[in-house]
Amino acid sequence: MSQKPKIKDLLNESACAHNKTKKVACNAPTPGATTGGCAFEGAQISLFPYADAAHLVHGPMTCIGSSWETRATQTDWPGRDLTQMGFTTDINLNDVVFSGEEKLRDAIDYIMANYAPQAVFVYSTCVTAMIGDDLDLICKQAAEKHGVPMVPVHAPGFVGSKNLGSRLGGEAALRHLIGTREPETTTPFDINLIGEYNVTGDMWQYAHLLDELGIRVLATLSGNGRIADIRCAHRAKLNVIVCAKSLISLTRKMQEQYGILSISLSFYGKRDTSNGLLAIATALGDADLLKRTKQLIVREEALLDEKLKPYRRVFAGKKAVLNTGGNKTWSIAAALQDLGIEVVATAVKKATEDDREKARQVLGEDGVLMMNPGAEQARLIDERGAHLLLAGGRSLYTAIKKGIAFADVNQEKKKSYGGYSGLLNLAEDLKNSLENPVFKLVARRAPWQK
Amino acid sequence: MAEVIHKRVKPLQVNPFKLSQPMGATLAFMGVDNCMPLMHGAQGCTSLTKVFFTRHFCEPIAIQTTAVTDALAVLDGGDYSIVESVKNICKKVTPSLIGLHTTGLPETKGDDIAGVAKKVDFPLVYVNTPDYEGGFESGWALTCKAMIEQLVAPATRVNDNKLVLLPHVSLQPIEVEKIKDFIESFGFNVLALPDLSSSLDGHLGEKQAALSSGGIAVEEIKALGDAGLVISVGDSMQASAGALQKKNPLMRHQHFSHLQGLEATDALAELLLAETGFSGPPLMLARWRQRLQDAMLDSHFSLGQTRFLVVAEPDQIAAICQALYDVGGKVTVAISSVDSPQLEKIRAKKVLVGDLEDAEQLAADYDLIIGNFHCEALAHRLHKGLVLRGFPNWEQVGNPLKNDLLYEGGAYFLFECANAATLMRAHLAAS
Numbered sequence: 001m002s003q004k005p006k007i008k009d010l011l012n013e014s015a016c017a018h019n020k021t022k023k024v025a026c027n028a029p030t031p032g033a034t035t036g037g038c039a040f041e042g043a044q045i046s047l048f049p050y051a052d053a054a055h056l057v058h059g060p061m062t063c064i065g066s067s068w069e070t071r072a073t074q075t076d077w078p079g080r081d082l083t084q085m086g087f088t089t090d091i092n093l094n095d096v097v098f099s100g101e102e103k104l105r106d107a108i109d110y111i112m113a114n115y116a117p118q119a120v121f122v123y124s125t126c127v128t129a130m131i132g133d134d135l136d137l138i139c140k141q142a143a144e145k146h147g148v149p150m151v152p153v154h155a156p157g158f159v160g161s162k163n164l165g166s167r168l169g170g171e172a173a174l175r176h177l178i179g180t181r182e183p184e185t186t187t188p189f190d191i192n193l194i195g196e197y198n199v200t201g202d203m204w205q206y207a208h209l210l211d212e213l214g215i216r217v218l219a220t221l222s223g224n225g226r227i228a229d230i231r232c233a234h235r236a237k238l239n240v241i242v243c244a245k246s247l248i249s250l251t252r253k254m255q256e257q258y259g260i261l262s263i264s265l266s267f268y269g270k271r272d273t274s275n276g277l278l279a280i281a282t283a284l285g286d287a288d289l290l291k292r293t294k295q296l297i298v299r300e301e302a303l304l305d306e307k308l309k310p311y312r313r314v315f316a317g318k319k320a321v322l323n324t325g326g327n328k329t330w331s332i333a334a335a336l337q338d339l340g341i342e343v344v345a346t347a348v349k350k351a352t353e354d355d356r357e358k359a360r361q362v363l364g365e366d367g368v369l370m371m372n373p374g375a376e377q378a379r380l381i382d383e384r385g386a387h388l389l390l391a392g393g394r395s396l397y398t399a400i401k402k403g404i405a406f407a408d409v410n411q412e413k414k415k416s417y418g419g420y421s422g423l424l425n426l427a428e429d430l431k432n433s434l435e436n437p438v439f440k441l442v443a444r445r446a447p448w449q450k
Numbered sequence: 451m452a453e454v455i456h457k458r459v460k461p462l463q464v465n466p467f468k469l470s471q472p473m474g475a476t477l478a479f480m481g482v483d484n485c486m487p488l489m490h491g492a493q494g495c496t497s498l499t500k501v502f503f504t505r506h507f508c509e510p511i512a513i514q515t516t517a518v519t520d521a522l523a524v525l526d527g528g529d530y531s532i533v534e535s536v537k538n539i540c541k542k543v544t545p546s547l548i549g550l551h552t553t554g555l556p557e558t559k560g561d562d563i564a565g566v567a568k569k570v571d572f573p574l575v576y577v578n579t580p581d582y583e584g585g586f587e588s589g590w591a592l593t594c595k596a597m598i599e600q601l602v603a604p605a606t607r608v609n610d611n612k613l614v615l616l617p618h619v620s621l622q623p624i625e626v627e628k629i630k631d632f633i634e635s636f637g638f639n640v641l642a643l644p645d646l647s648s649s650l651d652g653h654l655g656e657k658q659a660a661l662s663s664g665g666i667a668v669e670e671i672k673a674l675g676d677a678g679l680v681i682s683v684g685d686s687m688q689a690s691a692g693a694l695q696k697k698n699p700l701m702r703h704q705h706f707s708h709l710q711g712l713e714a715t716d717a718l719a720e721l722l723l724a725e726t727g728f729s730g731p732p733l734m735l736a737r738w739r740q741r742l743q744d745a746m747l748d749s750h751f752s753l754g755q756t757r758f759l760v761v762a763e764p765d766q767i768a769a770i771c772q773a774l775y776d777v778g779g780k781v782t783v784a785i786s787s788v789d790s791p792q793l794e795k796i797r798a799k800k801v802l803v804g805d806l807e808d809a810e811q812l813a814a815d816y817d818l819i820i821g822n823f824h825c826e827a828l829a830h831r832l833h834k835g836l837v838l839r840g841f842p843n844w845e846q847v848g849n850p851l852k853n854d855l856l857y858e859g860g861a862y863f864l865f866e867c868a869n870a871a872t873l874m875r876a877h878l879a880a881s
């Protein structure tokens with residue numbers, strides 16, 4: 001039987017709350033009016049942070065040539081960080097005509113001989129899926145030959161979006177890694193972090209707190225991850241999904257197969273971080289752990305409030321408009337409020353029903369949920385007297401025109417905004433932005449235009 | 451001249467710096483005013499390309515995808531997704547041209563884009579750019595050629611004052627502008643195809659356009675046929691020059707492998723003097739020539755004791771290696787993204803088609819690296835000096851304004867390399 005996951009099944013994810021409201025064709029992009037990434041990219045994002053594994057892209061040059069070394073997923077893996085390397089079979093016309101299987105086989109052998117990774121992920125892409133190269137067979141044979149897991153990842157770009165690709169990545173891990181090894185020891189407080197990729201070290205903003213509470217991160221998918229750990233992930237007591245709806249099908253299946261409960265939360269901003277820690281302690285169901293968690297939260301919040309004091313003066317009376325998508329529509333809004341900034345509007349055009357509801361809760365009655373932010377944001381800045389626009393790069397011009405500060409929240413960020421300490425980073429960045437004269441100066445008219 | 455290895459020997463690329471043909475095509479279309487590049491394939495290629503160029507140029511990049519999906523990928527001949535794309539694009543914006551180019555997917559299933567293009571009732575140029583063939587440089591060159599073949603009207607007379615410039619893919623916007631200025635200072639009217647000098651030069655526009663602004667106008671492309679002279683820069687652009695001459699056999703052609711360094715610039719000046727009958731160049735050029743001469747002497751000591759690795763597209767390697775060679779710099783290794791006849795002419799000890807893993811294995815042979823931002827990790831790990839050139843450069847701002855060409859840019863280039871080499875030696879001595 002084919003090892004390929006059934007795309008239909010993945011699209012009909014019953015555990016995904018927004019599924020019922022989405023059209024069946026939610027994976028069919030509109031020709032000429034689409035901007036998102038492909039399934040391959042999504043799969044790569046969800047598996048890439050395993051720095052001890054090689055990520056071999058079986059396809060032509062666009063897929064990896066333009067996308068390696070782009071994400072700052074950090075790791076403390078002491079060996080060479082294979083995430084920051086690009087491996088591709090770079091197939092050519094000859095391979096397209098006569099199959100690229102032999103090349104793929106040789107490429108895996110080459111990687112094993114030269115880099116000795118703990119596993120190899122082999123990604124199919126549009127062209128190699130079309131020509132029908134048999135990844136499953138090649139991976140099976142290579143795994144036997146080399147004695148480490150070889151994981152075929154069937155997420156060629158044409159099957160759908162980045163989001164679907166992340167699910168397919170999770171699926172591949174479930175089929176080929178999870179449950180293939182037993183941990184040396186277990187504790188009652190073993191959890192898996194799912195969907196946290198440790199971009200800019202986000203995970204490290206709160207991992208030490210879990211540690212202090214005696215909560216052990218058994219495995220991650222896949223931030224700062226290790227192949228050996230994810231193979232043991234089936235022994236965790238709890239799956240913690242961090243800000244990633246796309247991996248809900250994975251955790252549902254892990255619940256079915258291994259009885260692992262799962263909760264979904266975010267570590268963004270003060271309130272979310274506190275709520276997240278509480279949720280984990282509650283789910284693990286230990287009274288003492290819960291008590292200790294509450295104490296730790298009180299301590300950490302007090303510490304943070306102390307450090308935020310100088311910023312509060314800067315942010316007092318400041319208003320912001322937020323134009324982003326997905327869970328950022330409310331999570332960044334909440335973080336801004338934690339800093340004492342009033343959020344007068346947030347864009348919900350690209351958000352799910354769930355996210356819209358949350359945004360409504362966070363912003364309260366007065367806040368505007370923008371359905372058409374491109375047109376609305378400029379007007380709202382005027383009407384509400386906003387001082388700050390947080391959006392993607394395309395909105396920079398709106399800010400310049402209005403002469404207000406701008407912060408890019410969509411670009412690949414360089415600093416972590418996660419956890420309690422991440423909020424300090426955000427505060428610092430926003431303060432710098434508010435105090436920067438450039439936004440007023442750059443729109444200045446030339447002497448010959450006056 | 452050099453030991454040249456034309457073929458990759460490994461079954462894979464490890465740490466590639468090669469870029470794909472569709473990406474080169476996209477960039478070429480961005481040099482046309484109000485153009486919408488439309489990449490035919492699944493959506494990921496377009497999304498990755500968009501992010502890639504946005505980060506390199508620090509500019510918004512307009513580009514669309516035909517978003518081929520599972521079912522269509524197997525059944526459709528490209529008709530639906532292409533026709534539908536054009537419709538959807540035109541709902542929002544009015545491009546002056548749609549630049550349709552392929553990726554590996556539709557090429558594998560054999561879509562007939564020329565056929566589909568005929569069904570589209572909108573100004574459109576199509577070009578086949580499968581990403582399992584060629585590379586960045588050829589994608590750009592093929593697109594330029596396609597624009598000439600499909601847009602330029604045949605002509606039977608020439609206007610001696612009108613000159614067409616065909617720049618290769620690795621020239622930054624300001625470099626194209628500087629070549630145009632150089633030629634224009636002799637009194638010519640110069641049109642560059644493609645022309646990034648006014649579309650991706652990093653200018654802050656009045657508003658955020660959904661299409662590229664600046665670049666050569668479609669009407670100007672159509673009327674290129676009566677130019678008296680076409681100048682191609684980079685061997686990849688020879689075929690485009692040939693295509694243009696076919697539109698008008700009276701048009702003359704001058705080719706330059708590159709325009710970096712004293713000799714190449716002199717050759718261009720000589721040509722323009724001969725064409726115009728001027729007895730000397732404009733004053734500014736003469737002054738910059740003297741400055742370049744001085745820069746060569748000032749930098750020769752540092753550069754003369756430095757061994758270089760150059761990794762780039764073929765045409766750019768040829769240019770950089772010559773400039774370094776002229777001041778005694780020794781390019782011990784040059785690694786090209788793809789094969790090209792140009793490799794035979796490169797001033798380097800060893801030339802190969804390869805990747806950055808090859809560069810790592812040859813680490814003992816060089817001190818300073820000239821290449822794209824992926825070389826940074828390499829330089830860091832191997833304790834080498836570094837000068838960032840080529841696509842992408844995500845670490846630094848100001849890429850569109852980097853000029854290495856002609857007398858002026860040549861001087862700056864040598865200074866930058868010499869300073870980097872000196873700094874590197876200081877670091878090494880201290881560590």
Ligand code: SF4
Binds near residue numbers: 040059127155158554
């Ligand atoms: S759409 Fe297909 S060919 Fe393009 S990047 Fe994604 S997997 Fe690769």
